[in-house]
Amino acid sequence: MVHQSKIEGNPAQRERFVFSAHSQFGVRGIIGDIFAGFRAGRVWRAFAWEETKRRYRRSALGLLWIIIGYVAFVGAVALFFGNFNLATAEQIKTIEQYATHVGLGYAAFALITSNIQDGAALFTNAAAWIKSVSLPYSVYALKNVTRTLVPFGLQLASWFAFALLTGHVFKPVALLTLPAIAIIVFNAVAMQLFFGFLSARYRDVEHMVATILRVLLFMTPILWTYDGTSGVTRVLADFNPITHFVEIFRAPLTGNPPTAANWIFALCSTVVIWGAAILAGAVLRRRLPYLV
Template identity: 25%
Template sequence: MNLALLLQFTKQDFVDRYSGSVLGGLWAFIHPLVMIFIFVVIFANVMGTRLPGISSVYSYGIYLVAGLLPWMAFANTINRCATVFLDKRNIIGKVRVSLHFLPLYVVISEALTFLIAYMIFMLFLVFTGAMPGQVLIIIPFVFLVQQVLALGLGLIFGVLNVFLRDIKEMVTVLMTFWFWLTPIVWVMDIVPPVVQQIQQHVNPAFLFVDAYHQIMVHGHLPDIGGLMKLVLIGHAVLLLAYLMLRWLEKDIRDFL
């Protein structure tokens, strides 16, 4: 697959997403704007939610949005890659498209959505005086690492989903459980130490969510060791996905 075709798939993905709406692509800005306003402003001024040990009225809202936006990109990438071969079966049958590179348009599309949402989020941080400093430079690396893992998992589920259509529903259930088992809505301070250890050693999503929290909430550099661990996990999963796809590519094309 060449770059022009990949970009065309990405562009078409945005067009299809807002097809038929009057405002069109403006919804890519409206959705995160409303969500961030509710979580940062409403939670702070109406519900009065605070983070333990932080006096800022916006602390919990910032904590919530800082973890929720990357999680949405992560989960959407996995969910959409899990169905990408079925969604594009007509194109795969007519054009000699590389199955290895086809899901990349999903990654690019979700990256653009994340970029729009996070830029809006940062505007809120500027207005509330909670903008982090130079540690923001780490965010592109954290996002890249998490999306490598998301692409790998999505490809594995995508391959399996061709042969067993229940995989799509199973992935939806899995991501729901995974969301609530990751400290995005709740904070680590409220759980026992054994649960905190499990998060650090068993849950790869914690490694990138905690990195965003450290950067956006506390203004600290994230745990580099944790990020390197995530790099290894993500690339191992992506390699496994590549080998599965290479091994089963002929069968996938026959099933489609």
């Protein structure tokens, strides 16, 4: 739990965190909440770091378990499925390239889906805080997003180490990964808010999300590639928004620019996701303390 001293300072500092969740309603209310949440960066960063430390407290290896789990997963997939993909995917010619395909794809997929899953329990997990502390509700979403960036950063660092060891050549197009990460993180905040508000009202949403996410791993080209696929498999992947978010992140690091369709789908999805989050917040934000 974040100590009170981390939120309170001198009177001028305390004044910045005085926030009434019910001072405004509707669309103006949720937009004001989001802006107030971003201004309270000191609070959600402290929350995120405290939760991360608590999760690995008294563990001998600590955060290294994130790297170990990631390397073990990617290594096992490359070992057991690499040869199969080599026979069917023209662009994946070596196990190292397949490991890159899986490693980058899984890191982006895990970042996106962890924010969806955490969002489905966002406000129910923070019920005690919501009922006792006057903070912008978006603070809890920003805290969760910040916390998910820790494993993502460690996984990405692990892949860069692997890339250097295998002599991977980076091209200038790799810089396109930076705006891709920014778009994914920006959408993560909206996904947290949307699923948080929705699951606070309808508790079945959390269980539904967990079920769907298990299926999405196989509907997204993480363990398999586009080459050699057609029919229903290809259609499901093309209309899966996560596919395009993964591709705008992964393609530049593999030396290929994302397609125009990837960018268009990702940007259109951004508008839809944020629109849904603002709508859900406008309708449910006022009743949130009574719903959780």
